[in-house]
Amino acid sequence: MLHRLRAQALTFPLTGRRSERAALGAHAAAARAGRGTAVLISGPSGSGKTRFLEEFRAEETARRTTVLHATCTRDTTPYGALRTLLATLDPAHDGEAPPQPAAHPARAALAPGSGAPAHQVLHALHRLVAHLMTDRPLALVLDDAGHCDEASLRGLEYLLRRARRLPLLVVLAHGTGSAPATRTALTELTTRHAAATVRLGPLTDDDTAALVRHAFTAPADPSFAPLLAAAAGGNPRILTRVLRTLHAEGTAPDAAGAHRAEEICTALTAPYVRRVLAGRPAWTRDVATAAAVLGDAAPDHVAALAGVAPALAATALAELCDAGLLTPGALHFTTEATRAAVLATLEPPALTRLRTKAALLLDDAGRPAREVADQVLLLPGPLAPWMAATLREAADRAAGDGAHKAAAGYLHRLLDAEPDDVSVRAELARLRAGFSPTEALPLLEEALTQATCVRTRAVIAAQYGLTCLAVRRGPAATTVLTGTLHALREHLGPQAGPADRELTAHLESVLLLAATAERTTLATARRHAATTPAPHGDTPAQRQQLAMLATLTALDGRHADRAVDQARRALRTPGGAPGGWAPLAAALPLALADETDDALDALEKVLSYAQECGEPRVYAQVLTARALILHRTGALPDAMTDARTATGLVAEEPRCARMSEPVIALATVLADRGEADRAEQLLAGLDARSLKRSVMEHPLHLMARAQARRGLGDHEGALDLLLACGDFLAGSGVGNPVLHPWWLHAVCLLSGMDRTDEARRIAEAAQEPARAWGTARALGLAGLARGATTPGEEGLALLTEAVTTLAGSPARADHARATHLLGKALLAAGDQRGAREHLRTAVALARQCGALALARAARSRLLAAGGRMGKITGSRTDMLTRTERKVAGLAGLGASNREIAEALFVTVRTVEMHLTSAYRKLAVGDRAGLAAVLWPALPGGATPSPARDALRAAR
Template identity: 30%
Template sequence: MSEKHRYDIVVPTENIAPPVRSPTHGGTMRLIERDGELAAQSAALAEAEAGRGSVLLVEGAPGIGKTALVRAAGEQARERRFGVFTAVGGELDQELPFAVVRQMLEPALLLADAAARAELLADAAGLAAPVFGLGGERVENAVGNVVHGLYWLCSNLADRAPVLLVVDDVHWADEASLRFLSHLARRIADLPVLLLVAGRPGRMLDDFVARALSGVPPRTLCPEPLSADGVGTLVRRNLDAEAEDAFCRACATATGGNPFLLAEALTSLRADGVRPVADEAHRVENLRPDTISRTVLARIARLGPDAVRLARAVAVLGQNADLRHVAQLAELTVPAAATLADTLTREAIFAPGRPVGFVHPLVRTAVYLDSSEVLRASEHKRAALVLAKGEVGGEHLAPHLLVAEPESDPWVVETLNSAASTALGRGAPEPAAAFLRRALAEPPVPAQRGSLFATFGRTLGMANRPVEAAEALREAISLAEHPMQRVGLLFELGFVMLLIGRGREAVEAFRAAHAVVDQLDVDLSSQLSVALALADFTNIEPPSAWVRRLDEAATGLSGEGELDRMIMGLLAFGASATGDRPAGEVARLARSAATGPLPPRDQWMLVNMASSALAISDHLPEALEVLDRGLDEARRLGDASEFRYLSVLRSHTGLFAGRLREAEADGRAALDLWGESRPRDTPLAAAVLVEALLDRGALAEAQQVLTERGLDGEQPFDLLIGHFVLLARGRLRLQQNRAAEAVADLHHCGDKLFEHGYTNPSFAPWRPEAALAHLALGDIETAGRLAEQDLELARAFEAPRQIAMALRAGAAVSGGRAGLDALEEAVTILESSPAELEKARCLVEYGAAMRRAGQRKQAQEPLRQGLDVAARCGARLVVAQAREELAAAGARPRREMLTGRESLTSSELRIARLAADGATNKEIAQTLFLSRRTVEIHLTNTYRKLDITSRQALKPALDPEP
């Protein structure tokens, strides 16, 4: 391997590795005409040293000097006592799982002692352990968790000293490593880390920038070709100090100022004994870039056929080639290969150092392409066999087998299958899918095809390619010999169809499984019932239909197994959607579903069903506890996707409970983390945040969220998400005095819910808001009818919060004594309810009604109670109303707090509470998927607002004694 491919590992507290100089064919030299680029790299290192990380991209044509620049950055970083970790993308390495990441970070782990390694892989960083073959859980079903772990591994490395991460030839980086680089780039600003990447311009680099650095514009350095004067300097330094100007100008013209091409030209001129004088300038004209490969091949050929075979062997084996494997492939003894390698190094074909490698990728390309595609395929097959005899792991054989000609070789199929399994174990399904595709093309023996297609389908699903996954699973189903195999594969196909939103096709797959099961002496009715219920749920079928089916499956359930609990969760959710069972029974089912440990797979689904049913039936603390358990599990696994989704559910439940600051914080966290990765679910997070901001009195900000997320106009209606948007937007429109628009949104929401069988008013309380909107338009009749309908349905379901909402809406319509009685009943119903926000609203409305009825003195007590509850909730709209009513009732309302806990933002409060409970900044960052600097900034602001100076003072400041 050349110096370009060597790992640069520096642990500043230990031995410092010697600087790696920039080699040329003439030896060590100072970079010419690169002062601007060197200064930019130095400035970026200084920023990282100060804790402000960034991404720096060096872009340039082959041979322009990108590698020399990144080496120079490494030297500067070592002088500043950075930890320096480097990697180089390689053409063969593109199909190796986390090849670039492992080049960069694996040596730091493998060279560390047990205690240091445990420290580096502590907490969330431990999720990255399987990438390096260091144990930990297999990550096949949590691919996104691995990059989270790698981020924290980098953070742990940066705890020791600032870090420089270098990826040269990034255009050849593997897909799994690109996922990590993208994850890191979006979070690097708050780490003392500089990510320096270098690559050739063109489609591959554009693809890297578009995918890995999308939304993270890097600073870009584009080194220019050397000027004529710069070329002259190098000619005189490396060929002859007396070289004449005309000769130097000819060299500049012939090479275009490309440093590598110039070095190659000077090597050829020196070998041919050309004198650097004006009369010999015409000899330079033949050394154009398009002739360099021929000159390289000619120089190798002059060394004899053994040298040609050795060079070809290195070209085929790629970087990191071991000399013994090179010798075997070239059919040479190891001593003979070593001698020839030394000769090729002196001829500037190989770079100095071990393992053997070319001085530049362009040289390797010239040698590699000097044969037919068919011959190269044969050489790669031989290379794989040589490596296999040397007991090299299957994943290193696989890239060679990918380009080998299919030969129906069982060994190839077995090797690729094994390599796929290893890749999946490292959390890299993309190369695993490539290995399996090639194994199927070999092809395998007929008996293996079915199982391989099944594995291929599952792997494509993990790689987020569900359409291809479905195709592979269908092929596996057609090849399955045993009926139970077909049943299992049909289940898998059905769930893949659910994943991509093709609910009808999911139902078809599950029904096909049902047809097969009917012919067998097995009982899979429960599994099928759950699968069909999930498909119906995805298809927005009326819940009553799948609830009836599940009722049959629920007969005799113990409630202890995962399947039993999923059935109970679905039953609870379905009943909470229809209102066919009273709230107490719904809560009992949901409680049974959530009792015990969460299932290892799809735990978010059970948490979703159980927590939603508990919240809708007005058991809010239990709902929040279930969600917290789900969030804890998502944090443990580092699963940002589940964390985001459950954060939205917790935000929505927090609204019901009147925990508006927490609801806002959860909503913001989910929306910020989702970005563009879950466009279908983003409206859900936005809608919940809009409702939290609305109740917090931030109407302008709520409108901004709608506008920025494109939720202001007509939207394709997705019931499970769309009703959240319509309800939130309708409530906002009412507060904006746009009652007609509020009526339109709220009735659209109600019509769609009714159309799909979601008839429980507690599922989406649109009628009370619609009644108030009609009242604002003067349509008292419609307002009254809506309030009466809602009250009748709410009383049947028996959830106190919804009954109170209906009573409050009816009181606004009827007014007078009837309205006062309705509000008194609402306040009484909510006395023991955890629905604090609705309690505050009803208390304030009750006090206001009493004041209007002439009971000014009696009105003050419910108004003060409502003010206190609303203030605890952070419901500024209700606080403002209570203050106005108290003043009208002749009381002096307490001053609203502008400092202390009330002055904290939602994010500051969330972080402060974790810190008060003893979590470190690092633990808080890992818990909330934030950077440590973000946590530090929030805590600094919190200390200032609370007028405290220590962590120990947080808890009493946040929860003062009454």
Template identity: 30%
Template sequence: MGIVERQEQLASFATALAECQAGRGRLLAVTGSLASGKTTLLRVFTERAAAAGLHVIRATGARTERELPLSLVNQFCHDFPFEIFNGNRAELVREVHSTAMRHGQRSAVPGSQLATMLHKASVTLLTASERKPVVVVVDDLHHVDPLSLHSLLYLVRRIRNARILVVVSGGDLVEPTDPQLYAELMELASENHLTLPPLSRRGVGELLAEALGDQPCDALVDACARASGGNPLLIRTLITDLQNSGGFTVDREGPILPARAYTSAVRRYVERCDPLTRRVLAAAALFDRCPPAGPLTLARLAEVDIEAARRALSSLESSGLVSGGWLPDLRARQAVLDHLPTAALTNLHLRAAQLLYEEGSAPLPVARHLLAAGWAPDWASPVLSAAAEALLGTGDTELAVALLRLAHDGARDDVERAALKVALFQAEWRTDPAAAGYRLGQLADAARAGRLSVAARVATAHGLLWLGHTAEAAEVLDGLAGLEADAEQRAEIRFFTVWARFTHPGLLGDEPEEPQVPRCSADNVVNTRDALAHALETVLAKGPNSAAVVAAERALPRFTLRGSGMASHAAALTILVYADHLETATLWADRLLAQAGERRATSWQAMLTAIRADISLRSGQLADAQRYAEDALGMMSRESWATAVGVPLSTLLLAHTARGQLDQAGRLLDQPVPDAMFETVWGLHYLRARGCYYLQTGRAAAGLDDFTTCGDLMARWNFDLPALVPWRVHAAHAHLELNQPEKARALAESQLTQLGQEPSRTKAAALRVLAAAGPLAQRPTLLREAAEMLRACGDRLELAHTLADLSQAQRSSGDFHRARMTVRRAWDLAGDCQADALRRRLLPDVDDTVLESADDTDTEALNSLSDAERRVAALAAQGSTNRQIANKLFVTVSTVEQHLTKVYRKLNVTRRADLLVKLGPRISNIA
């Protein structure tokens, strides 16, 4: 590659060359940072001098020859042309060699002998320059031995009126062999001193263009400029690496990936630095962009004085390797640190950690140095724990666990060690509950010994329950009851006790007869967790109500996804789901899923995805329910799911069954499940799902057995909650299949007596069974009432089944026109839900000609609606009141009423209920 941005230096050399030829000798010095292109520039100087007819004598200082006397003069002698010595070159070489040998053996060299030798060599050069101008080129002057420096000084002082040009180069970051002689030489060249600055961005672009054969893109130029700092050697190595990688591609931000050539150059760079600079460079290599390291920090870390650190840092920055007190490229930092012995590197990291800690740095940089050193001093545990907490917030669980393990190893006492075990357990639980579970035995022992806080005991009990260790969990929970705790801790204990009573109903015996009212604090504020516990107690005792829903909605934004907070979110979502507030539950489940994904907390993602699957199932979105359930099962192993595997597995079973995919459902039932699951609420879900599969496959007796088992367990646990598992409704369906309508009717009536006056999906399902078991004349009324409830709560699948039953009742009553309209609506809803099993049941009753005609008529009527009328019709069909529609569309109630009047006329309907039947599945595409 050619010379870039060195025109000024070349011009100065041309001037010096002309002066030399005119008989005005001089010393020309070229200085710059390491690898700034000095050697390349001297090579160009040499070539131009030789081309101009001058005789060139070359010599180079070398690190390995710093102690070799007269190494420079020896090189000169061998480069002298034979003719300028008049045949006496061999004699001069012998004198130089003899002097060097005596000096190297530490023998005294007589001053007269040395002076004679220097005089003879200088006179020979001066005489030769009279015949032909001479250029003496010395590269890496800083490595030249002291005796050679002395000889060079002797010559330089005598060339003022000779045709001799002496050109030397020296580096900034290397200690000269004799600083005094070196400085004296540089002083003599003060008027002819050429400094090589880093290349500008334009210069970097020129080098890239030369290598590419074309103009590089701005991103590539910027990336190379940042990585090299304008250092020519580093730029050339980057180009080599880019060429070896097969291209010059950069990403959106323009970084490049230095490879072998670049790192090799950095290693050579480090080797050429003096020890002091190397220490400062190693200190700088420990830091990344944040926090930036200033001269004082680097001086303390490198154990040098501040001025020396400033000088070294200035030279390093001019070299392009260091920028703002740090090395921008990770590979460069590693190449620098690789030169340090292991013990020295460990001590350097420990000093860096101590220094940053004393300066009040953020925990994470301190923790990284401690981890690199593999050692935690007495003060380190809080810092490591805080850094791990920050990493968990960003999803870097692996590094957080490593920091917590280091803190655990350096814990000061058993109490601190136990707290760190809990933190480790919770961090590992995020990604693999089964792997984290091996710590539970130690944590249970620590709880018995009284070394765990309230929060730690709650986390331990939660893990024990999840993995099916109910006896140990009960012991830990019993220990919580006797603890002295503040208001916050009491709320946490109460919440977890209620949650454990919900997930494992038989664990703690009978639940309280009446929910405990949340206590207010001194400033009359109710603790959020206490309020959520009260809401969950209300659901368990009386079923979901509006107050419980409000408490759940208030709790969701106040808890963060951390530690045992997942239980609080699961409880709040459970309340919303059981209260049929599916839209709100969906909104929050999706929001929490996004947060769990950002934190890369696999176990949280899996549980939230399972809840999301249940919401989709209850909404009649079978394909979504199946997808979410499959995703949830795939996120963790069965060992990690443990007893909670019943949540996604039950949803997937029900989705497959409703979609008519009975083979897939059967294969799921072939998979073993933990026996401990049947001691949990998730076991009830599984029994219900298996029973529904048996019903669908014609084994009603087996299904009835599963449903009654649910009832027996719920009765034994004093946990008969229809919103959770309406086992009576399912058992009634089984009795209908077994041709036992009276038993079915009794179960349906019993279910209805347990429900309040408020409409719900469970009440609608019970009305549907009651209609099937009752007289034909009562069926349409009961089924229409059930359909109205299902439209309000958004259960499209149960609505499809209800409409299917209604169409049969209408057909049996002779109302064929309404039967055709109703069966079409049931058919459309079943298709929208992808409920293929229901569609197969309806197929014999579907008249394609009538459906096509009705579809064409409805499509034409729908097209006649304006955009505003379409939006109002969609919201009204979905159950919104006129005022709710007005609020959503930002119009007046009067405007809504006017739109509805026009909609009724155009669609030929008289009430809201007919809108849903008339518009069919098009509603989802209208608003």
């Protein structure tokens, strides 16, 4: 249902313009205290002066101040404004007004045609005002004082001269957009009596939001008020008219409504700008158009472009500020609509000449290339040679500053003028690939068609391959890269120089990267890897080759030592430089080979580089890779943090669009933390069809879905997904058993479903790949699968060996899982004591990892074995026994072991035992660590009173 405006008239909430109201209130308080005061309220047309005065009058009336008010017109009849003021003494206007006869002498003297001399009129007026101030203060309020007749202004000045110790306040409101009809009289009054000035600037964003809330019956979209404020420039009149128009149209205050509001603001702004400029001298209009063309330029540049003297330009700029076109204290227009309206006063040929003159002026003045290029961008037709050179320089500067969109804009204009320039097209495509890969691909394809030099074509093909990866077009990239690489090798021959060898290595590395991404091209990557000798790794391209060779070796799953050697050589960069995307590719084989620290160090280098260079897509990729590695090691809280950050980038940053892996990583962690429903919701939002060819993402997606299904109790559905993952990996030729250990999860599911024969077949099939890869994790998982499918003492021995093996690996979560399965098997064999020991350890290990689902399952079996343990929640202290919690609490407060022993009536040795156990379970190393875990949310290091009382008793 559309949001509807309230039926009542749109008015500003009384909470707006707090600072201006406070300033005027301070002057009113001074007047009420007996000091005659004058205040000038100024602001451009539409700034809300009338509404501001209405609120002020209401406030002063509530304070028992007599308020006389009038709005001046262009009537220059002497004393016309004062007569209007006295008219408000009529009881019809104010039930508490003084008796009307007191105003008779003044009214008679002020009457048109009375013929009374000026001194008699002023004396009568003073007597009336003195009479009105007998009982309470008096406020005389004149709106549109710029139209006030001179005689009335001189009468007010006369009153102020005789009210230095009287409670009189004179408030004059004057629009800054037009010159006063009686400039001299108004200036004398305000200067002679040191009138304070309260300037009504644009409404703040908060004021605009308050107006929107007041106008609409239902909450507006969060983006509506900020966009409306920017479009209207904070002008109250425009804001009110926009809201009324939206109401008449039935437009809702949402994102679409904000767009419509911008259109209305533009339509309302143009007539006002034309009226302001129409009443100004020609040189003022020239300054206005020069300022609109130059934007935030220096005043001397505006003067030079307008062709007027600097002093005259300064006067014109001040008038434009007073009129509300320019922001005071700056040389930029209040809104883009205002600037566009000023430029619209020029005919297109005249505007083109002015922009050309502006570009030359800025270039001659030595301004930065981007300032000059911003003018050139808007010029139609062909470009002069110096303009083309300026656009190239501006693009280089913008790209160096990380402003890729701006750089692409300069190159796009250059390409319009020079469509046959392959280098410009290729560079434009490279820049666009960073924020819109889909738009970059056609440019690269055109550049490949245009390129006649084989080396140029190779450079473009490499960029094409990297861009295709972002939009899941690996096969297309593989085809182009294969053909280009063949042509390059034929052209160069065996005697290629160092630069050509580096170009060839770069093209080969990109080919390996693109071909490895999808199932249909993975065989192509393997063939190229088999025929490519491993390079030394002396150059960036060679390191990229080594990283991809390490990845392919790891996917093959048979030579862990070779994969580690290749990956480490890929990371040997001079000076610690990140070395392109090589560290990101090298991290995977290192992690699969249990070299976790090296993998994380490699990712940290790329992460720092991505932060410094403003590469959100690379940043998200690295965070996702780190989240997956941390998940493998059992550091689920840290993995959760990285996955959430990466997922947030995917949702907010256009350059991260089409990235699915961060969402899959987050769902994987959530499922292991016992939040299967949230994991399933995340995965349901992905386009599963687009992932089905991906060697990395599709199996990961299937595994995450299986974990979520299992957590929701759908074991059959989970099993189907795990088997599909195994079929995909086998069909792709991926033989590494620890990349996606679907087989272990399938074995555990089948064992729990009493389908032991099927479980045993899968477990047996996994033994050879695990021995071939040979890492502690691979061997431990393989032993775990065999133990889970082997009955009796032999099975227990296999499970015990698996626990020992995994304890020596970085896979802490797998160690916890193995310990849980051993405890479960012991419980089934009737060894309740042994079961309790291992199940309690499993809970502790799983809780340290943050694997809450596993911790809860182990606790359930611990209770079945006769053990005792509180419920598993999100707190790390769940794994502590009651005594351990007491001991840890006192230790965290700084109590010594002896003090704790005396407080709890136990031996020091017992305290040491419980404290050691608490350290191990909470994964901390000292008393400060205990305090941080036990009371993380208490401010200022506060501790619960029972703990303080216990410590006090101990001492």
